[in-house]
Amino acid sequence: MTSFASTGTVDSGRQVHFQAQLLNAVEQAIIATDLAGVVTYWNRCAERLYGWAAEEALGRNILELNIPPEGLPQAEEIMDCLRAGKMWSGDVILRHKDGHSFPVQVTDSPVLDDGGQMVGIVGISMEIGDRVRTLAALTSSEERLRIAQHAGGIGTFEWNIRSGEVMVTEEFCRIWGIGQHTSIRVGAFEEFTHPDDRDLLATSLARPLEDLIGYTEYRIIRQDDRQVRWLARRGEIVRNEAGEPSRVIGAVYDITDRKRAEEQRQLLMQELAHRVKNTLAMVQAISTQTMRSAASLEEAGTIFGERLTALARANDTLLQENWSSASIRVIVEGAIQSHNDHGRIHCSGPDIRLGPKAALALSLALHELCTNAAKYGALSMETGQVEITWHVAGDKDAALFRFRWQESGGPPVKAPERKGFGSRLIERSLAGSFGGQAGIRYEPTGIVWSIETPLSALQEPSSG
Structure with a gap:
């Protein structure tokens, strides 16, 4: 088949007609203008895309046809680029005849004559709304x-x-x-x-x-x-x-937070096992010693119950602090509460934090002191008094904790012939655990119990 473009026998009219049909068959809008922007060609796809018939578009300036007002500055820049002989391609917003705007992909190129002189501009455009x-x-x-x-x-x-x-x-x-x-x-x-x-x-x-x-x-x-x-x-x-x-x-x-929580749970389980083990050992020791020294089964039950109550009270205080430490003031006031209904036990000293082991030992020792004072000592008489004092001497690692229980106004005191579990607990509870010096003196005016130990030892967490 011979091409119209390649034969010299085809008249120019038929060739132009073929070219027009060819351009009308493509699926892109093709528009040609002169250098001033006046439309010289407008194919069928341009009619469908912009709503202007070719007869309406030919001879009119392209800026009047499909450029919205807000797009005029960009259109002028594009025309200047094309008049300088450069091609331009990009996405722009153009206008339909009915006034609505839509996105279009445009490629504009300068048109040159046989002598290389620029004579017009041709543009190919396609609607890209679906793509956008x-x-x-x-x-x-x-x-x-x-x-x-x-x-x-x-x-x-x-x-x-x-x-x-x-x-x-x-x-x-x-x-x-x-x-x-x-x-x-x-x-x-x-x-x-x-x-x-x-x-x-x-x-x-x-x-x-x-x-x-x-x-x-x-x-x-x-x-x-x-x-x-x-x-x-x-x-x-x-x-x-x-x-x-x-x-x-x-x-x-x-998952760092989860891993840390798992590690914390593991530590808590280990700590709980340790606490239970220590508590059971302490309960077993209290039970054995109570049964050994009690005069009767009924007395043993009463004393054992009171000691367990003291132990439970100290545990409650520690639980409120997540078993990390406890205030010495809270421990002392809790231990003497049931024996101080007449306000004859007086306490003074700075608020110090005690570790779990020291808090339990001090609570049990104070319980035994209160019980003995109520039965045989100062609290057994209306004139009796008890002074509880504590203080810290020195700074930092050299700080010493001193605690003193002193009874007065009670019956004459003499040393017992046989020491029971309570007396041994009072003498050894803190000193034996932390290497301090502790002792109980049976002075005629009343029992005096004192302890001196490094403060750091009392504040250490309990160990297994």
Whole structure:
């Protein structure tokens, strides 16, 4: 078939007609103007796209036809670029005959005659509303995904095994503390990971890939603040047509708070076991000594119950402080409460924190002192008084804690011929535990019990 454009026998009229039909058949709007912007050609797609018939458009300035008022400055810049002999391509907002605007992709080029002189401008344009809406929806979807990932603290990645590039998200970068990246070389992750956990990386050669991409927990060293953080990772292998791994897609999230909570729970369970063990040992000792020294089973039951009450009261005080320490003032006031209904026990001293072991021992010792004073000592007579004082001498590591119980106004006192469990507890409870000096003196005016021990020893947490 002979082309109209290649034969010299076809008249110019038929050739122009063919060219017009050819331009009308394409699916893009084609518009030609002179250098002043006056329309010289307007194909059928331009009629459909902009709403102007060719007869209406020909001879009119293009700026009047499809340029909205707000787009005139940009249109003038484009015309200046074209008149300078340069091509221009981009997305613009143009106007339909009925007044509505829509996005259009435009490519404009200068038209030159046979002598290379610029004689006009030709433009090809196509409506891109669907593409813009698709991109907008995609952008919105990506933004929602980004927000969701940030809210959930989940970072995602895609590792191209062949190229070694790992595509990462904004939240992924934040979790690892590596600044904003879209891709990272796979070898960099070994540097970011805790040395003891590098064999757990999906890129590790220590184990098959299939064994590594499942749920894994490992530590990283954040690059911005050098914090050690725990991460959890889940991944899936994507295989090529040959069934070989080509990509790994997965997610990571920070589980540091959970790991710390687990460690705390473990410590608490160990501490609880230790507390129960010590408490049971103390109850067993109290029971054995009470039964051994009591005159009758009924007396043993009463004394044992009172001692357990004192122990429980001290435990309650410690529980309110999560078993970390207790105020000496609270311990003293709790121990003497049931014996001080007439206000004959007087306390003074600074508020000092005692460790759990010291708090329990002091509470039990005060219970025995109060019980003995009520039965045989100062509190057995209406004129009797008890002075409880304590203070700290020295500073820091050299600080000494001194505690004194002194009775007065009671019956004459003499040393007992046989010391029971209560007396031994009073004498040894703190001194035996912390290496201090303690003693009870049976002075004629009343019992005096005193103790001197390093303050640091009283404030130490109990040990197993």
